[in-house]
Amino acid sequence: MSSGKGILALVLLAIIGVVGASSLFVVQEQELALRLQLGEIVDADFQPGLHFKAPLIQNVVKFDKRIQTLDADPERFLTVEKKFVVVNSYAKWRISDVAQFFRSTRGSADTTSRLLSARINAALRDEFGKRTVQEVVSGERAEIMATLAKNANEQAADLGVEIVDVRVKQIDFADDISENIYERMRTERQRVAAELRAQGAEEAEKIQADADRQRIEIVADAYRQAEFLRGEGDAQAAEVYASAFEQNADFYGFWRSLTAYRDVFADGGSMMVLDPDSEFFRYFNTDGAN
DSSP states (O other), rough: OOOHHHHHHHHHHHHHHHHHHHTEEHHHHHHHEEEEEEEEEOOOOOSSSEEEOTTEEEEEEEEEEOOOEEEEEOOEEEOOOSSSEEEEEEEEEEEHHHHHHHHHHHHHHHHHHHHHHHHHHHHHHHTTTOOOHHHHHHSSSHHHHHHHHHHHHHHHHGTEEEEEEEEEEEEEOHHHHHHHHHHHHHHHHHHHHHHHHHHHHHHHHHHHHHHHHHHOOOOOOOOHHHHHHHHHHHHHHHHHHHHHHHOOHHHHHHHHHHHHHHTTTTTTTOOOOOOOOOOOGGGSSSSTTO
């Protein structure tokens, strides 16, 4: 009997331990918790630490209270000009009312993403519908983002979440608009290229004409200087010849005759028919010095 009572006591202690453990739960610093009883919210105000719940009939659901990121799929929005733009955006959000969040989404991540995306897209649609393509592409981006976050936060209040920030990662034009814009850009670039080529051709012609003018001036100046130097050289040569002639007329005449002979018979095949007594052969005669 005593052994049977011991076993029963051990079983009772084990049951008590299991029940006691199932009645305790811990809430971490980064968590929000809900205590549910038969699926209904009993308590939602829990500070980080150890807490109690009724075993079996109550359970605890926990959520991350840190800032989350919702990366939305690209969506088409209509601007005030009735032109479509494709917007790729993301949002930063966190749970502000955990009880309302559970009632709205039942804690489902897919449901939360779907509902938040709908409200953020509504805010984007309203904001882009007030602005032109130029404004949304290159306007005051900070002002647009601040307005988007404010409007999205107001529309998401019924979900028990706070929209901390909304950012547009990329804005593209719809295919039809993109083609028109690219065609205009291509035409504009071609026009600018044609203008630059025309300016380059004009400058090239100016440079070529200036180079030709400078070449003509340089050649003319060089020819003038060459003629001047040649004239000076001829004058100096004549002066030298005259001075030499004055010093020794006979030797000068003899040297000039030798030069003439050398020039006449330079090719070795020249033939001249002259009187042997002519002046040209005076230095070939024995009395040529006379």
